[in-house]
Amino acid sequence: MKPLSAVFIFLCLTFSGAPAWSQSAVSEKKLKVVLGYQPLTPTWGVTIVTGGQLWKPYLPNIEIERFESMSGMPLVNNVLAGKVDIAYIGDMPAIVLGSKSNLTPSRFIAITDADEGGESVIYVKKGSPIQSVNALDGKTVSVPFGGFTHRFAEVVAAAEKIKFKFVGQSPEVGLTNLQAGKVDAYIPWDPYGRMAVARGFGEPLVDGTKYHFLSLRGVVISESFLQRNPDVVLGWIRAELDAHKMMRDRPDEAAKIIFDDWKNYDVPLEIIRYDFTYKTFPDDIPPKWRKVMTEGAEFLLAHKFIEQEPDWSRFIDDSWLVKASAIPSQLK
Numbered sequence: 001m002k003p004l005s006a007v008f009i010f011l012c013l014t015f016s017g018a019p020a021w022s023q024s025a026v027s028e029k030k031l032k033v034v035l036g037y038q039p040l041t042p043t044w045g046v047t048i049v050t051g052g053q054l055w056k057p058y059l060p061n062i063e064i065e066r067f068e069s070m071s072g073m074p075l076v077n078n079v080l081a082g083k084v085d086i087a088y089i090g091d092m093p094a095i096v097l098g099s100k101s102n103l104t105p106s107r108f109i110a111i112t113d114a115d116e117g118g119e120s121v122i123y124v125k126k127g128s129p130i131q132s133v134n135a136l137d138g139k140t141v142s143v144p145f146g147g148f149t150h151r152f153a154e155v156v157a158a159a160e161k162i163k164f165k166f167v168g169q170s171p172e173v174g175l176t177n178l179q180a181g182k183v184d185a186y187i188p189w190d191p192y193g194r195m196a197v198a199r200g201f202g203e204p205l206v207d208g209t210k211y212h213f214l215s216l217r218g219v220v221i222s223e224s225f226l227q228r229n230p231d232v233v234l235g236w237i238r239a240e241l242d243a244h245k246m247m248r249d250r251p252d253e254a255a256k257i258i259f260d261d262w263k264n265y266d267v268p269l270e271i272i273r274y275d276f277t278y279k280t281f282p283d284d285i286p287p288k289w290r291k292v293m294t295e296g297a298e299f300l301l302a303h304k305f306i307e308q309e310p311d312w313s314r315f316i317d318d319s320w321l322v323k324a325s326a327i328p329s330q331l332k
């Protein structure tokens with residue numbers, strides 16, 4: 001099906017005598033879609049859409065296969081290799097992917113969640129003598145190199161005119177090292193930090209709201225998949241917008257879906273539910289959030305994690321959000 005206006009699609013399905021179950025369908029194409037995402041990250045949209053089966057009214061014949069990775073770069077590599085169709089990834093790996101358009105063109109088509117500093121937190125061991133950011137001057141700090149919390153750490157250091165001794169570690173490794181006292185501080189993404197608090201060995205020192213540090217996670221799609229299946233993409237983004245509405249209006253229900261999806265990781269429901277208190281779920285990509293991406297690119301360029309910035313005029317594409325928002329929601 002070629003991409004048509006949402007209103008035309010809806011009217012055609014309504015008056016064509018189609019069965020009631022298919023009247024909301026954006027596409028009835030039969031296809032397997034491979035979704036790449038990270039468990040134990042704030043990319044909640046993918047969990048809500050799949051766990052709540054929100055795509056079904058719009059894409060009734062789509063089969064979903066989830067490709068899981070505990071970090072962003074394997075997702076980037078699998079999109080580049082054509083093994084992942086739609087990826088839910090953080091701002092920094094998304095920028096890396098966008099910078100490699102000469103290899104595999106891709107588009108950043110939606111923000112799945114964002115925050116104004118609540119996601120970026122410095123943790124120290126419970127009972128630590130370090131009770132201020134300045135006391136971390138010259139101390140060892142565990143960060144995932146190249147991630148948004150690494151960038152946050154540098155923003156903090158510049159603001160406070162101090163220096164950290166960075167130790168590049170994944171959040172799960174940093175968690176155990178904080179518990180063992182092998183690092184002085186730890187800057188992961190959630191739920192890792194709050195798990196350290198819940199398990200009794202970590203405590204927050206400061207978060208990004210003090211430094212006006214914004215971060216986001218988004219939906220990136222390979223351009224080849226987009227060109228082959230524009231109707232599927234449109235239906236998927238309509239489902240993503242439904243996920244945003246659920247997360248905004250029914251956070252307890254959304255938190256329970258995430259809790260059930262993460263049951264093998266032993267994350268308490270109250271930790272997931274707390275994170276809703278500072279998150280936003282934008283239905284657009286305004287300049288405020290685009291700036292997060294351009295500032296992230298400057299950081300990555302400075303550290304030589306990328307060789308060039310993405311072509312922003314092409315990479316960030318909110319046209320699918322505009323089209324999808326015109327489709328009547330089927331969220332129950």
